[in-house]
Amino acid sequence: MRFLFRLFLLFVLVIALVWVFREPLLHRLGLATGTSAGQTGSERGQLSDLDFSVERIAQELKATGRVVRRKVAAAGRQLEESTRDARTTAKLKARFALDPELKTREIEIDTDDGRVTLKGRVDSHEEVARAVRMAVEEDDVLEVISTLQVRAAE
Numbered sequence: 001m002r003f004l005f006r007l008f009l010l011f012v013l014v015i016a017l018v019w020v021f022r023e024p025l026l027h028r029l030g031l032a033t034g035t036s037a038g039q040t041g042s043e044r045g046q047l048s049d050l051d052f053s054v055e056r057i058a059q060e061l062k063a064t065g066r067v068v069r070r071k072v073a074a075a076g077r078q079l080e081e082s083t084r085d086a087r088t089t090a091k092l093k094a095r096f097a098l099d100p101e102l103k104t105r106e107i108e109i110d111t112d113d114g115r116v117t118l119k120g121r122v123d124s125h126e127e128v129a130r131a132v133r134m135a136v137e138e139d140d141v142l143e144v145i146s147t148l149q150v151r152a153a154e
Helices: 002-020 023-027 046-049 055-062 072-096 125-136
Strands: 108-110 115-122 143-148
Touching: 002 072, 072 108, 072 115, 072 125, 115 125, 125 143
Parallel strands: 115 143
Antiparallel strands: 108 115
């Protein structure tokens, strides 16, 4: 129960941080409003939302040494994928916490581009199989890599 409470608090904290820092995140992803000064009339669609002004490019080169422009669709897709991975990890942690056999095990779950990695220690090979099966059953999981180790019988 304490684990679920901590997981809930962590989730609330992450949401709060994203909310507080949403403007810098959106600006960094190129999704911020008001960044489209200095475009020509020949630019259409998503390119018209990008800032190609010489002054802005010079400022970026001076400040960071590089210029980055992303189309909104690509940035949105990237943001969606990262939140999908976080949702998948949270779902798996909740499923493992509710499972009578796995809830007391030390299983670390990491998701990256739909690939789930399970790390930690369990008591039997059956628990490894159960954890892998539960992970594969999730909708957004493409692959499961298990480095779970079985504790030696005492």
